[in-house]
Amino acid sequence: MKRQHYIRTTLLVVALLFSFILPYSTNAATPSGSDLMKITKTVDVNSLVENDIANVTLSIKGTPKDSTIVRPNDVILIVDKSGSMQSDNRLTAAKNATKEFIDLMDLTKHQVGIVDFSDNASSYPLTTDAAAAKAYVDTIQLAGSTNTGDAVRKATAMLANHRPDAQPTIVILTDGAANSTPDALASAKAAKDAGIIFYSIALLGPNEDPAASAPNKLLEDMSTSADHHHFVLGSVGLSDVYKKIVEEIGLASAYNVQITDTVSPEFEIVPGSYDNNIPKPTVNGNTLEWDVQELKSKELTFTYQIRAKNTTQAGKYPLGKTSTVFEDHQKTSYSLDTVNPSIAVLNPKPVISSINPEKGLTTGGETVTITGKNFLPGAKVYFGTNQATVISETPNEIVVTTPVGAQGLVEVKVLNIDGQFALGNFQYYADPTITSISPAEGEMTGGNRVTVIGSNYMNGAKVFINGIEAVTQFSTTSKLYATVPASLIDGTVDVKVVNPDGTEVEHANAYTYLTPPPPPIIQLDSLSANSGKLTGGESVYLFGANFDRNVKVYFGDKEAVVNYYANSSKIRVNVPEAVSEGFVMVKAENPDGSSSELVNAYEYLAPPPTPAPEISNLSDAAALTGEQKTVYLFGKNISSSAKVYLGDEEIVMDFVTNSKVRIKIPISTQAKTVDVKLVNPDGQSAILVGGFTYTEPVMDPSPSITSLSSSSGTVAGNESITISGYNFKKGIKVYFGDRAATIVSITDTEIQVKTPVSSVTGLISVKVVNPDLQEFILNDSYHYTPIPITVTSLSSTSGSVKGGNSVTIYGTNFSNSMTVTVNGQEVKYTYLAANRIRISMPAAETAGTVDITVDKAGAQASIQYTYN
Template sequence: MKKRHYIRPMILVVALLFSFILPNSADAATITSGDLLNVTKTADVNKLVENDIANVSLTVKGTPKDSTFVRPNDVILIVDKSGSMSSDNRLTAAKNATKEFIDLMDLTKHRVGIVDFDDSVSSFPLTTDATAAKAYVDTIQLGGSTNTGDAVRTATAMLANHRTEAQPTIVILTDGAANNATDALNSATAAKMEDINFYSIALLGVNEDPSKSAPNELLKNMASSASHHHFVLGSVGLPDVYKRIAEEIGLASAYNVKITDTVSSEFEIVPGSYDNNIPKPKVNGNTLEWDIPELKSDELTFTYQIRAKTSTTAGKYSLGKTTTTFEDHQSTTYSLDNLNPIIEVLNPKPIISTINPEKGLTTGGETVSITGKNFLPGAKVYFGSNQATVVSETANEIVVSTPVGAQGTVEVKVVNTDGQFALGTFQYYADPTITSVTPAEGEMIGGNRITIIGSNYMSGAKVYINGVEAATQFSTASKLYVVVPASQIDGTVAVKVVNPDHTEAELANAYTYLTPPPPPVIQLDSLSANSGILTGGESIYLFGANFDRNVKVYFGDKEAIVNYYANTSKIRVSVPEGVSEGLVTVKAENPDGTFAELVNAYEYLAPPPAPAPEISYLSDPSALTGEQKTIYLFGKNILPGAQVFLGDEEIFMDFVTNSKVRIKIPISNQAKTVDVKLVNPDGQTAILVGGFTYTEPVLDPSPVITSLSSNTGFVTGYELITITGSNFTKGLKVYFGDNPAIIVSVTDTEIQVKTPASVTTGLVSVKVVNPDQQEFILTNGFEYTQVPITVTKLSVTSGPVKGGNFVVIYGTDFDKAMTVTVDGQEVSYTFLATNRIRISMPAAPAAGTVDITVDKAGAKASIQYTYN
């Protein structure tokens, strides 16, 4: 079939100008009649077996003989005006394209009519008046649902009386699913049965997939052919589709094309395999008929499937007979008969169900039944590459006498006379034999290699000695190499060989496990040392004979650790801890239970007494009363668990080494010197007489103030003052009253500070506090005074006697709690900043100069102002 694509606006024209022709099969039979029509029939296989399917393709291609002849057409344009046509301005695009179509039509030859529809149908009759037809198009308005079936029937009725010489044609444009798809398809089928040429245009959404669109599938089936008479696109580009249709109307290679394809009686058409063809053929038994009103230059491909009937015997058969009749533009009738491909029908392939028995002797001559089906008379049977003798045969069973074969599995092949075959399997076997075993004896521990001589051994054969599987290596059909397994008993035992096909041979009394000699007797002659301390741990050597690598050694009842095995006559042990002082027996015992002893050969000695502890010195031998500290005690022979005493008080001790411990000195409230005592766990003691001393702390002299560089200052603070005196210490604090001063510098005799601010005026005490909390107070040593204010200028120095004008007073240290008077009369003011305020001048009784006075808590400043 021709490939069909969803046509986008920018590629529409290009897409419509190209067609794609599928290559013909190698077995195609092609007949050409002049330059009008080319019919090709192919099958994808040339051989068929029962139930196999052949795909048949029938390709029809028109080649116009006279492209200048235009056959008159009576064309009905069906325009969808349902509500969905409002999307993307589709109706407007459809109306404009329809009018362009009318302008492109050669109305000296053709006629055009219009059907517009929604849930109801309206129409404009066939005409050659383009102006009237286009005027009707302009009247089409959006409506309701999509009654496609009635629209097609209306168009069909309008074409019932088409001109005899004219080809009736319908062009339908719609974007929505029909109200009743079955009714719409039936109406199109009825129209095509009236030899009406049927074009369809599916107007889909931009993102709508044509292959999944039900409206598009419906319109494709409504068209005269899917490849040539059906288009799918968006509303943009619709004029190009109409132009293509308008330009080709009346141009065709052939008219009233009827293809009659009759399949040979040896085959049957697979039901439903032709349903996807557009137009769909009429099928009657083994005959398919296609009716094509007109054939353009496009290539149409129709497909269906066939299979051989079960009653068909093997042989080569023509696929059938294909006859095509058609007319040219002058109504001359042509008829073509196509040669059909030849298809060979093969016999059913043979099948093997069972082979009984499934195994037999390698010498052959055994009767075997092969059951299955589709066996042909004269079939041959092979066991591997050797042909068997056929005793009897039917379609379902062949009885044979087996040929000679080799041990193992072989392929059984039944070959029919037509070359088809079926496969099965058969196993040849031969009983193995054992002639000899060499060598025929060995130790009970096994591990020695022997050779088994005999016959009919297979690769993968297993060997059992006294029922125990041995490691086996296949050599030849008459020789196996075996590693003898260990045995728990001595004596003569059987040897058995088992092939992978379960055939076996056993030779009794074939191999002897030898009785092992008695083990050598262990000897213990001497020790490298005959005494040691009771705690044990010394390394000594034992000398003797026949020591096993896993020998155990005992000192009395205590087992020693054997930490070195030199050889059978020398080992080294670590002596275990003794129970008590005195002599003990030393015993060496092998794993087999044999042992040797040296009575009272080793003496445990009492350990020497531990050395007494000593105290050498303390890392810090003193502390202040009220002080706690951690120090180190250094000495000798200090044992873990030792105790330390300061005087009579035990103190915390942390063992570090036998010459160093860490101790914590407790707090004492009185000065004193005490002994330091260390007691080891064994009771031995060391004393450092007067080893630690508590002393009273020595206080620095208290501070003294003799003078201040200035005894007064403003309440605003931050004035630099020098305090002179003695015993001043870095880190001290200075207070003016209760307020801390800012420390600038400190020496033993001088302190420089910046005074803190004060909320009130008057005398305050000055206090110096050293870091050791000793202090000195200079009572009423500093006086805070109010900051004086000043008035420096006025923004204006004169004004009218009636007053009312604003004057800004400039000065220093202004605030919001001051009083302002003009010639003794208090006035209100606006605080602007600490250096300016603003007043409104009051009226004056007469011209003259007056004082403006600012009073801040008794501090006053004045300036003169003149009334004009």
């Protein structure tokens, strides 16, 4: 589990025990070193079989004699200043925490130096001057990428000449993946090989998963041990991590710890199972070696996996040998030997792959071959609870004689002498017999119950009569009950019993289906009704004798639907439809083919004639020429498929009821009165003479303009004008030239408008257009004038006759489309804003005062300028 301040990585070390003892662990240390460290070795299993894997754990815990003894340290603080340190204000947090670290260090014992890095590394040498070191930290600035390897090599070089009595130490802080991971790992290994203690701090994102973080994993692998690695999320808590490292520096239980763990030759180490150890061990054959530069009071855990070799015989073997050498802070040497536990290697479990044959008689005495693997000499074989006689045996095959057994499936067990066993299945069977069936006959319809007497019946046995499965009920091994299935033929048939195990017996001519008596003759006597409509559908009762439930009835050659069976002498039918009127024969026919009929028993009657349509009136009988409207037509006997005509023109009709339809009156261009005609699909029709009239509309008087309240305005528009006249209508439109004016209010004699913007100056016509498109034009009645401009001042009022100087002209209503002249000569200008433009003064032939004139669509303004 990884915590806020460090990641503890678990590595596996396996110790194996016998299956009959509990998992074993030992704590062993020589008296000279046991007060400085303890090593505990445990294993998660007590026995191994074939390719089973065991997990071994080696736990190392420091137990310092005196926690007040502090070894002097020469410490290089490596600080990442790459561009990514800008996120979450990380560089500021790192610099502040670094200065706190320097303040917390006891510089009467320790020294501190600094390496800051990005693409390249810079440094400040080892010192006891806290103020100078912190001042250097303040100069660190954000830079480029993350060249971690270069920074570590820089720090390693600075520690090459550390004080003889001081422990060289590196503390690295970085937030990004190194430019080269292999280079960073190689530089850290070189530092640790040089005897440098290596602390690492991963500065991760606020929501980053440490377990999935590549930079976090890299720094963990670079550190001296898992206990020397820390991480923080989003720089929160960074000061606490630095403070913790300060408290740890110089305090250790043991130094230069070398652990050698040799696995016994009966086992092999699983390749790669030790890769997650920090530090990783050096593996040579069956020997693992760990080098830990310093061991603190926290527990380190190393793990790996082992398995028994294929050549190892069953037995009890010690796991191996574990020895440790180390030094204390005064470089006094110590050694520890850890007694390893033992582990049981078991024979592989036997396996049954096949049993041949898979079934045999209950009387036993049959030869059966059991094929598989891992059979040991002296193995016993059981069929259920009965032991079989072993004829021959090899590791892969046992031949036996079956013992007596009970009918059904039994378990076959091969039991090795070590107590391990394998299981298979064997089917004991006995052929069933049939001695009698009672009763031995019945109707062809079946459904009767019979008893089958015999022997060796199994629960789940099935009875077949003439090859058809009967519903069977198990009673005893000598009695079955069966419900006889129906048969299409009469006579004697075979009976068969089939057990669930596939054994069966058949008794020939054991059951007889009796011949049924002949069916009664059907007789049709009368009908409850003898006539009806051509469309049919009437309900009619038929009376007679011996009607079957599945009787069929025909009216002529059309079959009627039998919708009610009262009894064998009374049924009810729905009369089918007929093509033409007249008498037809009625016949009743039973499923056995017998029939009875009555000649001319039913008459189909011709339908009465349909009534002619009538028109009474229209909801609206008039329209204006050019007008389209929808009206209702009222009358009688109107078909949904009828057609309606206005004069000779068929018009659109929507059917509502047989006395009301909706019609669409088309547009007419002339006044007239026309007939309205309605025609049903049968050809019958009705006419409303002069039923609809078109009339000419009455035209309104045309509008007229008598005067305008103002006859001129600027091209900017938006002038308020009153137009006087008469016959102005609501919805009227007003145009100044070809542009529509905005109407403010309207009466019959006055219109208040806002003039539109104009693109031209001069006289234009004013036009009004009523909604009926009648219009009036007052020609050349309104004059558009230019927007006036002014020139108020110049940025410079004089200059050399050579010209070339820049002059800003100030005024109002300037635009991009103007003309500027100096003494009548047009010059180019630069439009700056509506109140200023800039020109470059042209050269003049003589000194003197000239006019600068600005012209905008005929509106002009001038100002004077003096040539010197």
